[in-house]
Amino acid sequence: MKLLTKMKIINWHYFWNETIDFQQINFLTGLNASGKSTLIDALQVVLLGDTSGRFFNKAAMDKSNRTLRGYLRGELGDAVDGGFHYLRNGRFTSYIALEFKNTLDDTYFVLGGVFDSYEDGSHEHRFFVLEDTMPENEFILNNIPMDYKTLNKYLGEHYPNKFNFFDSNRQYQSFLKRQFGGLKDKYFSLLKKSVSFSPITDITTFITEYVCDPQDNIDIAPMQENIMQYRKLEVEAQHMRKRVERLEKIKDIHNRYVSENNNMQVNSYIVEKAGYANDLKRLEAYKKEVEQANARLALIDDDVKEAETNIQELNRKKMRLIQDKAMSDTYRLRDELLEQKETAQKDLDALNKEADLIQSNLTRYIASFSAVTQSLSDELRKVDVSIFSRANVTLLDELQDQATEVLNLSLALRDQGLKDLFSLSSESLHNWRDSLVKFKDSLAKFALTLGQSINENSQKLALLRQQLIDMKQGGKSYQWKLTSIRRALEDELSRRHNKDIKVDIYADLVDIKSEEWANAIEGFLHNQKFNLFVDPTYYLEAYEILRNLLDKENYYGTTLVDDSRIIERGYVAEHNSLATEIITNHEGARAYTNFLIGRLHKASNIQAARNSGNGITKDGDLYRNFGFGKLNPRLYAEHFIGRSIGEEQLQAKEKEIANLVSLNNKLTALSRPIDEGNRLEIINSNEIAATIVSLENIKKISGLEKNIAYLEEELEKYDTAQLDSLQKRIDDIDEDIAAMQQSQNTYFEEKGKLTNLVANLREEKIPAEEKLIHERETRINSLYDPFLIAEVAEPAFNELIEAGKSPLEIITEYNVKVTHSQYLVNNLFSTLQKERRDYVREYRLTYDIDKSDNEIYDDELSDFSEVKLPEYEGKINDAYSKAVHQFRTDFIAKLRGAIETVEDQIEDLNYALSASTFGSDSYQFSVRPSSTYLPYYEMITDDLLLEIDEDDTRFLEKYDNLMKELFAQIVSGNEEETSAAVLKNVERLTDYRSYLDFDLVVKDKEGRSQRLSKMIKKKSGGETQTPFYISVLASFAQLYHVNETGTLGDTVRLIIFDEAFSKMDSGRIRESIKLLRKFNLQAIVSAPSDKIADISEHVDETLVVLRGRNASHVRLYAEEDKLVLN
Incomplete structure (x- = not known):
């Protein structure tokens, strides 16, 4: 060493x-x-x-x-x-x-x-x-x-x-x-x-830092990059799937539109084909009619010739009898008397006819005007004059007087003059006509006024009913022009910016807290409650659009509120001001309310209003600018303020409609006799003059009647038996001739009708029908898809014919179907346009939304669903596979290696400690999987990792969800910034210590064991530090190979402790x-x-x-x- x-x-x-x-x-x-x-x-x-x-x-x-x-x-x-x-x-x-x-x-x-x-x-x-x-x-x-x-x-x-x-x-x-x-x-x-x-x-820190080798850093950046790429692609693919769903919906609607349009085409074709069949049938009927008429004309010509021959023969017989009668003297004298009587009778008949004509003509006029004036008088008596203006009441009174006068004069003329025509005078006729003229003038004036009132009321009634519908659907009875301008402004802003931009009316943004103050607020705000609000970002642009709309509609009852400037001013509602009665969550509307009525104080009476200097009562008494005034009730007759429509407003609107309907019904009832009177013609002055002349002529009737009586007495003086016989024979021949001529005339008349009929058929009806048939053929060939005709429409039509239905029955039945199909087609196309518009707007495209075909949308759907989406999904799978492979071969492999290394080191250290005791105590290190991360530990140490093939399928099947859970913790949701939480997760999950629990077990001579983690805070400093001191010695012994011999054990053996023994007692030091x-x-x-x-x-x-x-x-x-x- x-x-x-x-x-x-x-x-x-x-x-x-x-x-x-x-x-x-x-x-x-x-x-x-x-x-x-x-x-x-x-x-x-x-x-x-x-x-x-x-x-x-x-x-x-x-x-x-x-x-x-x-x-x-x-x-x-x-x-x-x-x-x-x-x-x-x-x-x-x-x-x-x-x-x-x-x-x-x-x-x-x-x-x-x-x-x-x-x-x-x-x-x-x-x-x-x-x-x-x-x-x-x-x-x-x-x-x-x-x-x-x-x-x-x-x-x-x-x-x-x-x-x-x-x-x-x-x-x-x-x-x-x-x-x-x-x-x-x-x-x-x-x-x-x-x-x-x-x-x-901290035992874990001590063991891993003092006892075990430091862990090699696990670089997960490449894996994070693959996971982030996988996630990014997944998000993009999700967007693409949503886009595909939108395109599939468009395609589905278009398919339904095409299907229903084909149904409409089939139904329309069947109607057209039935019409064509009916036209052919009618043409055949016309041709058959011509054929029948020509055959009849040939027979008529034969009958006419036969009648002509018979008439000529009877005329010859008649002439012979007349000659015989003319040669008698009695006949000559009698013939003169008869001729005088006949002339007088003709004159009498003419005068009687003239008298009847006078009577019938006057009776017709009198009856018509009497009925009209009587009916009108009855209606006028029922009329409530309060519904008319003062000028119209004057016209009404004049009309009543004129009607009464006409009725009285007409009845007098009927009861007196018509019973005795000779009593009629020129003056009475002229007076009667003058009264008719005045009546008609008054009638025309009032009819014009009445018609205008009924028309205005009808228009107002239609508007009120539409307002009621709008109110029931959440709208209000705003003037139509205001609603139209608001909608047009909203649509234009939305179109320009390719997103929904809302335009609100002030009255729709606020509520009134107490109903008792509603009249005062509605009346004071007047037109200001109809002012418009728009997002301040678009304010100037919105006004540029609005000013043109106001000029176009010729409507100037609204303004565009600059709420951002009002908000900047910071207007505050004073205590007890009228503004405190307004509830709203719209910042601009709140500021505008404070600006308008934030200094107008609520007053319980007029004295309080005056004392405030600027106050208003619930009844609309307004004190401002050192003067009192009263709000016009018309200004608050109808309430508009409120974010929702109240039941009282609906009832008020329904009552207004009912009142107007009742009024219009009364005016309409009055208009009937007036219309009838207007249709009557007044007897003109020429008719009056002719009547007066005729009255003079009929005075000759009496003389003519006396003359005829004298001539009849003279005729009775002559014997007429022979003459009567001749005359009887002549009369019989005349009757036969007349019958023959009547037959002949009948033939001529029939011939003329048939000739005209044939000409009409040949020159007009048949050419017209042939033209119509040709036009139908052209229309059928040009308007309808030949394939649709051959495959669907024509077989369907033939089935109907075979079922016994006539063309007219088919037309009647299928016209209804065409109308229904047309409705469905229009409805589906409107839906299609809306879906296309939303799609084009959302994805900022310039596609045509009005085309009947769906080619551009189908192509995009095909491109996304068949090319781009599969390509993205392939990239997703590839990125995920790379992440999984890297996870398995790098991340998990390194963690596994670190865990196995520390477990081996602990095992070696325990071997070294097994031969050493400290007094009567012995020590062993403990390492086991952490319960907190046990699933991760099992995955890291799974023997599937030892398989040498590149196929991760089995590993994926077993741990896919766990891996995704881990991926979610070590990759930030935002690609551009890594959160502190993710960094902390990365540090924790790449540290092998997170997956293990460490401890040091102390065993006494009796064999009793204690875990240091349990007693570290209970024992004295010396007692707790001794085991760690021993562990450090064991670590150095292991590091220096103290138990090895030869060159392997030829190591330095130095260890330095600075203050390590400071807290130990002498026994522990020893x-x-x-x-x-x-x-x-x-x-x-x-x-x-x-x-x-x-x-x-x-x-x-x-x-x-x-x-x-x-x-x-x-x-x-x-x-x-x-x-x-x-």
């Missing part, structure tokens, strides 16, 4: 030039601040090859402020100028050199560091090795410590090929491990920790030193001087550090030193 035998220290803090000899077990003591830790820090510089100073004086405090520069220059304290006072300034050289002896071959080597300090405060150092004993001059030449160059030259001259300087600390540390017997890196950490051995409270010897370790133990009695008798060398004013020295302990140290 290799033992430290000597230490040379020059210019190290208070140590100017000291040589210290060491045995196997060395006790370093002295008063506090004498320099014990200074010596131990110097030892560590050479033993660790570390000049950073991070380990200086660690036994005293975790955060020591000692530095290498302070040690070299001998720092004394702070200077006034903020610097430090030093023992040494300028240029000088310091040394720390350790001499070791190899007991196998009795050879020596020296390890050391030379430190050159310069005037500017800087310093340089070089570590070196000398394969020999400490130089005789002990690095001093001419009473001056040799600097690096001088030393290099000196060694080259005196120890050629036996020394080496190292270019870096790392190079020196690598050499140290080899020189000390091929030690592991654990040597450096274990030596530093043993020096600053402090009270232990046992500890015995254990040091048992493990065959070389030790330097530092403790305060009060422990000399407990320690000195058990060690090989006791070294006392003594300090003067500016110097420290080391000397061997002697009895007389007790006085100095106590």
Whole structure:
């Protein structure tokens, strides 16, 4: 083994030039601040090859402020100028050199560091090795410590090929491990920790840091990158799946649209084909009708010729009889009388007819106007004149008077004049006509007014009913133009920015807390409650659009509120102001309310309103600007304010509609007789003049009747028997001729009708039908898909015909189906347009949403579902496979290796401890899987990992969910920033200690065991620290291979404890030193001087550090030193 035998220290803090000899077990003591830790820090510089100073004086405090520069220059304290006072300034050289002896071959080597300090405060150092004993001059030449160059030259001259300087600390540390017997890196950490051995409270930390080798860092960055790539692709794929779902929905709607459109086409074709069949049927009927008419015309011509022959024969017979009658004298005298009578009778008949015409004409006029004026008078008596304006009431009164006058005159004319036409006068007829003219004028004026009222009421009624529908669906009865402008502004802003931008009416943003103040608020705000609100981001742009809409609609009853500016002003509602009655969660509406009515105070009466200086009562009494006024009730007749519609508002609207319906019904009832009166024609002046002339003519009737009576008396004086016989024969022939002529005329009439019919059929109906048939054929061929006709439509039509349905029945039935299909097609296409519009807007596309085909959307669906999505899913699987493979072969493999290593080390350590006891106690380390991470531990240690094939399937099937759970903890959800929680998870899950529970089991001579984790807080310091001390010794024994022989056991055996024995009693100290010897370790133990009695008798060398004013020295302990140290 290799033992430290000597230490040379020059210019190290208070140590100017000291040589210290060491045995196997060395006790370093002295008063506090004498320099014990200074010596131990110097030892560590050479033993660790570390000049950073991070380990200086660690036994005293975790955060020591000692530095290498302070040690070299001998720092004394702070200077006034903020610097430090030093023992040494300028240029000088310091040394720390350790001499070791190899007991196998009795050879020596020296390890050391030379430190050159310069005037500017800087310093340089070089570590070196000398394969020999400490130089005789002990690095001093001419009473001056040799600097690096001088030393290099000196060694080259005196120890050629036996020394080496190292270019870096790392190079020196690598050499140290080899020189000390091929030690592991654990040597450096274990030596530093043993020096600053402090009270232990965490067993796991102690075991993993003091006992086990440090864990190699597990770099999971590549795995994290693969997982993040997998997650990123998964998110993108999810977005793509959502997009595919949207496109599939569009395709489904389009398929239903196409299907229903095909149904409509089939139904439309069947109607068209039925019409075509009906047209053909009608054409055939027309042609058959022509054929039948021509056949009848041929028969008529024969019948006409036969009738003509018969008439000619009868005329010949008649002429012979007339000649016989004309040769009689009686006939001649009688014929003259008959001729006079016939002339008089004709004149009488004409006058009687003229009298009947006068009577019927006047009766018609009188009856019409009497009925109308009577009906009108009845209706006018029912009318509530309050529904009319004052001007219309005047017209109504005039019309009533005129109707009464016409009715009275008409009835008088009927009851007197028409019964005795000779009593009718020209004056009475003219007076009657004048009354009709006045009546018609009044009727026309009132009819115009009445028609306008009914039309206006009908329009208002339609608007009110639509408002009621809107109110029941959550809307309000705003003016149509206001609603239209708001909707148009909202649509245009949304279209421009490709997202939904809401435009609100103030009345829809607020509620009124107390209904009793509703009238006052509604009336005071008036048109301001119809003002519009929009997101302030779009305010100026929104107004540019609004100003054009206001001009277009010619409506100026609203403004666009600049709520952001109002909010900036910070208007506050005063106490008891009308604004406190407004409830809203809209910041802009709240600020606007405060601005409008935040200083208008609620008043219980007019005196309170006046006292406030700016107040209003519930009844609408308004005091402001030093004056009282009353709100117009019309301003609050209808309530608009409220985020929802109340039942009272609905009832008020329904009542308004009912009242208007009742009014319109009354006006409509009144309009009926007025319309009838307007349709009547007034007897014109020419008719009156003609009537007066006719009345003069009919006065001749009496004379004509007397003349006819005289002529009849004269005719009775002649015998007419023979003449009567001849005449009877002539009359019979006339009757036959007339019958023949009637037949002939009938034939001519029938012939004319048939000729016209044939001409009409040939020239109009048949060509028109043929044209219609041709147009139908063209339409069928151009409008309908030939495939659809051949495969579906035509077979369906034929089935209907075969089922016995006529074309007209088919048309009637399928017209209904076409209408239904048209509705469905339009509805589906509207739905399709909406889905397309939403899709195009969401993904910022420029696709046409109105095309009837779906090609561009189907192509995109195909591209995403068949190409891009499978490609992404392939990438996802690949990224996941890489992550899993890396997880298995790197992450888990390294953790498994670390766990197996620590378990092996614990096993080896337990073997070393099994042969050692501390008094009557023995110790064993315990390591088992952590219950917290047991599933992870089982996965890490699963023998599936030992399979050498590249297929991760079995491992995936077993641990897929667990892996994903772990992935979620070590990869941040946000790719751009790693959260502190994730960093903490990574640190925890890549540390093998997280998966294990460590403990130290103490067993007494009776075989009773105790776990140190259970009693660490219950026992005294010495009791709890002893097991850890033993564990450290065992760790060093294992590190140094103390139980090995030959070259494997040819290692350094040095261990340094600074203050480790401070809390132990003498018995435990004794046992500890015995254990040091048992493990065959070389030790330097530092403790305060009060422990000399407990320690000195058990060690090989006791070294006392003594300090003067500016110097420290080391000397061997002697009895007389007790006085100095106590």
